[in-house]
Amino acid sequence: MSFDVPLPVAVPARPATVPLLRVEGLTRHFVVSGTRIDVLRDCTFDVSRGEVVAIIGQSGSGKSTLLNVLGLLDTPSSGSYTFDGVDTTALREGRRSRLRGEGVGFVFQQFHLLERRSALANVGVPMVLGGVSALRRRARAKELLESVGLGHRLSSQPHQLSGGEQQRVALARALSREPPLILADEPTGALDAASSTMIMDQLIEQAQGHDSAVVVVTHDPKVAERADRVVELVEGRTH
Ligand SMILES: Nc1ncnc2c1ncn2[C@@H]1O[C@H](COP(=O)(O)OP(=O)(O)OP(=O)(O)O)[C@@H](O)[C@H]1O
Numbered sequence: 001m002s003f004d005v006p007l008p009v010a011v012p013a014r015p016a017t018v019p020l021l022r023v024e025g026l027t028r029h030f031v032v033s034g035t036r037i038d039v040l041r042d043c044t045f046d047v048s049r050g051e052v053v054a055i056i057g058q059s060g061s062g063k064s065t066l067l068n069v070l071g072l073l074d075t076p077s078s079g080s081y082t083f084d085g086v087d088t089t090a091l092r093e094g095r096r097s098r099l100r101g102e103g104v105g106f107v108f109q110q111f112h113l114l115e116r117r118s119a120l121a122n123v124g125v126p127m128v129l130g131g132v133s134a135l136r137r138r139a140r141a142k143e144l145l146e147s148v149g150l151g152h153r154l155s156s157q158p159h160q161l162s163g164g165e166q167q168r169v170a171l172a173r174a175l176s177r178e179p180p181l182i183l184a185d186e187p188t189g190a191l192d193a194a195s196s197t198m199i200m201d202q203l204i205e206q207a208q209g210h211d212s213a214v215v216v217v218t219h220d221p222k223v224a225e226r227a228d229r230v231v232e233l234v235e236g237r238t239h
């Protein structure tokens, strides 16, 4: 009897990538004057670290509503949202806001910058919450503002900046703690072509170079084109 037939070598299975966020059968409705409005009816998708996903859909289709849920600013009416292995639907407010602070960087559709504070101070806000020293904060904020082409506007307050410049400050702020998830709601809406390209370059660099997951809501086909994947919202359902 011969035993010289090579035995199969056990190849260790590559661990399947666990998505950073997973949304399953998620719904969100609002009740306005006794009438129920079903905004998100059935959303299912996931996003892994290193990926840029674009969310597209008509105005009013629920893109910002979805982003608010992903950013833990809002809770779904039903369905599940798992972030970094944590089922967020069951979270108490304290844990939820900690997870949001550490885990999510937001670029809001309306910027939401602090009015009477400089660009430098605005970019530093998440780092204040994260307990970063003033010296380190200043250095990091300066570096980030330079990277979005605003090195010459460090002391300017939002009202002294153009819409596109405010958007870039908002992006720098979102990146300041290098969160695993970046959410950007129409980050290039107020920008010219060159600035839009710069913002997308930054978001892609954040995904590829820093292993973040990036979800970007956009109407701009040029932005969607550069994403790894596009999720379309139609009548509250993801496609
Ligand atoms: N808090 C709320 N209460 C009641 N209705 C709401 C609330 N928030 C959003 N909606 C409704 O949900 C729908 C989707 O709004 P949402 O802001 O998510 O759309 P959107 O896709 O981001 O649109 P846009 O492209 O114009 O920014 C709208 O009809 C809006 O009126």
Ligand SMILES: [Mg+2]
Residues within 6 Å of the ligand: 063, 064, 065, 109, 185
């Ligand atoms: Mg919106």
